[in-house]
Amino acid sequence: MRWNKISDAVVRRLPLYLRVLDEVARVGETQMISSQELGEKAGVGSALVRKDLAWFGEFGKQGVGYEVEFLRTELKRILNLDKVHKVVLVGAGSLGIALARYNIRRFESDDSFSLKIIGLFDQDPTKLGRIYEGIEVRPLAELESFVRENNVKMAIITVPADAAQDVAMQLVKGGIEAILNFAPIKLNVPEHVRVASTDLTLELQRLAYYLSGE
Amino acid sequence: MRWNKISDAVVRRLPLYLRVLDEVARVGETQMISSQELGEKAGVGSALVRKDLAWFGEFGKQGVGYEVEFLRTELKRILNLDKVHKVVLVGAGSLGIALARYNIRRFESDDSFSLKIIGLFDQDPTKLGRIYEGIEVRPLAELESFVRENNVKMAIITVPADAAQDVAMQLVKGGIEAILNFAPIKLNVPEHVRVASTDLTLELQRLAYYLSGE
DNA sequence: TAGATTGTTAATCGATTAACAATC
DNA sequence: TAGATTGTTAATCGATTAACAATC
Numbered sequence: 196m197r198w199n200k201i202s203d204a205v206v207r208r209l210p211l212y213l214r215v216l217d218e219v220a221r222v223g224e225t226q227m228i229s230s231q232e233l234g235e236k237a238g239v240g241s242a243l244v245r246k247d248l249a250w251f252g253e254f255g256k257q258g259v260g261y262e263v264e265f266l267r268t269e270l271k272r273i274l275n276l277d278k279v280h281k282v283v284l285v286g287a288g289s290l291g292i293a294l295a296r297y298n299i300r301r302f303e304s305d306d307s308f309s310l311k312i313i314g315l316f317d318q319d320p321t322k323l324g325r326i327y328e329g330i331e332v333r334p335l336a337e338l339e340s341f342v343r344e345n346n347v348k349m350a351i352i353t354v355p356a357d358a359a360q361d362v363a364m365q366l367v368k369g370g371i372e373a374i375l376n377f378a379p380i381k382l383n384v385p386e387h388v389r390v391a392s393t394d395l396t397l398e399l400q401r402l403a404y405y406l407s408g409e
Numbered sequence: 410m411r412w413n414k415i416s417d418a419v420v421r422r423l424p425l426y427l428r429v430l431d432e433v434a435r436v437g438e439t440q441m442i443s444s445q446e447l448g449e450k451a452g453v454g455s456a457l458v459r460k461d462l463a464w465f466g467e468f469g470k471q472g473v474g475y476e477v478e479f480l481r482t483e484l485k486r487i488l489n490l491d492k493v494h495k496v497v498l499v500g501a502g503s504l505g506i507a508l509a510r511y512n513i514r515r516f517e518s519d520d521s522f523s524l525k526i527i528g529l530f531d532q533d534p535t536k537l538g539r540i541y542e543g544i545e546v547r548p549l550a551e552l553e554s555f556v557r558e559n560n561v562k563m564a565i566i567t568v569p570a571d572a573a574q575d576v577a578m579q580l581v582k583g584g585i586e587a588i589l590n591f592a593p594i595k596l597n598v599p600e601h602v603r604v605a606s607t608d609l610t611l612e613l614q615r616l617a618y619y620l621s622g623e
Numbered sequence: 624t625a626g627a628t629t630g631t632t633a634a635t636c637g638a639t640t641a642a643c644a645a646t647c
Numbered sequence: 648t649a650g651a652t653t654g655t656t657a658a659t660c661g662a663t664t665a666a667c668a669a670t671c
Binding site: 229230231241245246248249253255256257258259260261374 | 626627628629630631
């Protein structure tokens with residue numbers, strides 16, 4: 196399962212397609228969907244839908260379209276979502292806990308349930324041992340070994356900016372391959388580690404640009 | 410202050426530059442900064458830095474670079490961050506409260522403090538009247554009038570997916586111009602309203618793609 | 624078969640990078 | 648002045664869109 200050289204822009208749209216298919220399957224009106232309709236619901240041109248999917252194989256039938264259930268299964272496979280992934284969340288502040296809750300809810304209601312937070316970590320000794328959403332808060336000192344021993348490949352960082360780089364390094368040493376980062380800082384990690392950043396401040400500042408100056 | 414036609418890609422980098430300048434100013438070692446150095450710290454090529462800034466004027470001196478404080482002030486002005494903007498947050502669940510807290514902390518520590526949450530809204534009657542971070546939770550029914558009467562132009566949505574579109578419409582009717590959306594759904598809004606979406610699920614699913622299949 | 628839609632190639636569009644004259 | 652770096656133009660790169668032969 197190695198399709199290297201697939202552009203990031205393409206990969207970014209796959210979960211979008213999957214979401215549309217999930218919804219179409221849930222409503223259950225149609226068995227088949229055209230690139231046209233899939234594109235419309237995903238907010239993407241139909242040609243781009245076809246081109247994106249074509250990177251991974253031939254999933255459609257000319258004159259008919261794509262079988263919803265089949266494409267859904269294939270996309271899950273492509274995205275590695277046909278397996279359960281263990282996730283650690285570092286930073287048990289209010290944002291971290293909220294994400295743990297949000298995330299777990301979301302994936303529990305999903306039939307696939309492919310991401311599972313198995314560890315919460317925090318630097319604050321007063322938080323240690325507390326249990327949120329059924330998961331115990333552990334000390335940062337155990338992070339690296341926990342990640343290694345449990346073979347965790349994915350992490351979410353919600354610690355303050357000045358601690359984030361350090362945490363990232365611990366995670367990498369433990370063998371993490373993908374990080375979702377909420378700290379407002381650019382993480383420095385080796386090539387083989389993927390980082391997705393969600394930077395609230397940057398987004399808000401960007402939006403301010405579009406406000407008609409008052 | 411109308412530079413229409415500036416591409417989104419450019420606007421997206423401006424807050425990044427601002428952040429670098431803030432940091433450089435805080436450390437206070439240098440008065441001047443070159444596009445080279447600014448680019449390095451922002452993770453962007455030096456030519457692109459110059460090109461981005463050139464859209465808005467001539468801020469540098471040949472042979473020398475950009476004056477840190479001056480460029481910082483200019484960027485704030487360009488991004489509309491030289492004014493205080495009132496923000497409403499809709500959805501006082503754990504994510505909403507966490508964001509309110511996070512956000513307020515962040516901008517309070519900043520000397521500019523240009524975004525200020527002035528209203529929290531929730532549909533749950535048991536939450537009404539509660540006070541978080543000094544802000545009272547109000548009923549959704551009052552959202553539109555509150556936004557209009559207080560001349561609020563920016564909103565954050567943290568309600569569940571099935572309520573988000575409805576909330577967005579209320580906000581737009583009240584006169585909102587920019588929305589930061591955390592609900593996992595594409596919001597349908599008029600042309601003149603800007604939406605930035607942060608979709609945790611899409612990001613996580615995207616990251617899963619890069620995991621070496623176990 | 625006739626109509627529709629895929630998979631794919633070529634054309635277009637937009638964004639980034641390279642290069643350099645202008646000039647501090 | 649000599650060295651450095653801007654602002655800007657031209658070249659490159661990559662991503663999206665248009666078009667259409669293949670075919671269900």
